[in-house]
Amino acid sequence: MAGPKRISAAEVAQHCSPSDCWVVINDQIWDVTEFVPEHPGGCGAILRYAGQDASQAYNEVHTPDLISKTLTTDKLIGHLDQSSTHKKSHNNSVREAAPPPNKPPLGTILSAHNFERVAQNTFSKKAWTFYSSAATDLVSVNANRSLYNRILFRPRLLRNVRDINTKCTIQGVECSLPVIVAPVALARLANPIGEKGLARAAASRGIFHCIPITASIPIEDITSDVPSPSTTSFFQLYVAKDRTASESLLRRVWRLGICTLFVTIDAPVAGKREADEKVKAEEMISMPMTGTRSKNDGAGSGLTRTTGSFIDSSFCWEDLAWLKELWPWKAGY
Numbered sequence: 001m002a003g004p005k006r007i008s009a010a011e012v013a014q015h016c017s018p019s020d021c022w023v024v025i026n027d028q029i030w031d032v033t034e035f036v037p038e039h040p041g042g043c044g045a046i047l048r049y050a051g052q053d054a055s056q057a058y059n060e061v062h063t064p065d066l067i068s069k070t071l072t073t074d075k076l077i078g079h080l081d082q083s084s085t086h087k088k089s090h091n092n093s094v095r096e097a098a099p100p101p102n103k104p105p106l107g108t109i110l111s112a113h114n115f116e117r118v119a120q121n122t123f124s125k126k127a128w129t130f131y132s133s134a135a136t137d138l139v140s141v142n143a144n145r146s147l148y149n150r151i152l153f154r155p156r157l158l159r160n161v162r163d164i165n166t167k168c169t170i171q172g173v174e175c176s177l178p179v180i181v182a183p184v185a186l187a188r189l190a191n192p193i194g195e196k197g198l199a200r201a202a203a204s205r206g207i208f209h210c211i212p213i214t215a216s217i218p219i220e221d222i223t224s225d226v227p228s229p230s231t232t233s234f235f236q237l238y239v240a241k242d243r244t245a246s247e248s249l250l251r252r253v254w255r256l257g258i259c260t261l262f263v264t265i266d267a268p269v270a271g272k273r274e275a276d277e278k279v280k281a282e283e284m285i286s287m288p289m290t291g292t293r294s295k296n297d298g299a300g301s302g303l304t305r306t307t308g309s310f311i312d313s314s315f316c317w318e319d320l321a322w323l324k325e326l327w328p329w330k331a332g333y
Helices: 009-013 043-047 055-061 066-070 112-122 125-132 139-148 194-204 243-255 274-278 303-307 319-326
Strands: 020-025 028-031 076-080 168-170 173-175 208-212 233-237 261-263
Touching: 020 043, 020 055, 112 125, 125 274, 125 303, 194 208, 233 243, 243 319, 274 303
Parallel strands: 208 233, 233 261
Antiparallel strands: 020 028, 028 076, 168 173
């Protein structure tokens, strides 16, 4: 049986107009001509890569199989002939993306502040702005930082510390260290494997990863490499306006063996993160568990605002009874 059709970079480059648009995604060549007008992120996000390799931009915000789930199989034209990509010109080759800035060896990063500096220098402008921004005039976030610096440890002196044990229990489950990986949205902005890598790393060290509902990949993919999600994974929920959507998602979470649920209650509406609004999102970014996508509109380009439209601002104390009945495990406030 013949293998996939191999197509040269020069041939791909000829299909570079709105009426005839091919793109390369992870060595697969797709005809996206009919999809361009329907793309939730706008035509420009695709057309800027017409006749070119869009893999890097695509992988920053989408799961590898999204395109195959979105387009029909007849739109898969073939596979890129890698031997043709070394011949570069403006007109007859697939343009290669510039390499990302080099990151220093992990062993040279000694603190959270070091991680922050590396992120600022190596993330895309939109990713850095999203992760580093906060609401309005930054009064609350600056106050939080100041208050954290006031938390001190009272030393217990003259103790035998030759052999130490950092194990503890969190929500009744043993953990190797009293630290968890917090639920932060859209990890794929920082790394193509996204939350999947965070879950895998946390499980390998016996600490918890709290999976956010605003993750960039579905929860089933996040936990696919985790041996026992019940002992290494929590789930964080924003209650959706569509309560049936929340119920359906929580059933999926429970079936994976995750027993501990965190409900975010201090953000009934998306924060006004001005820095995030000012940096335009070059690509459409989706959150598969919320069903929302980013967009550029008249108000700006804030990922927090445009993807947070699903949150139920009416959620209140009385609704906790509904949530307690829905979640089979013990509930506590």
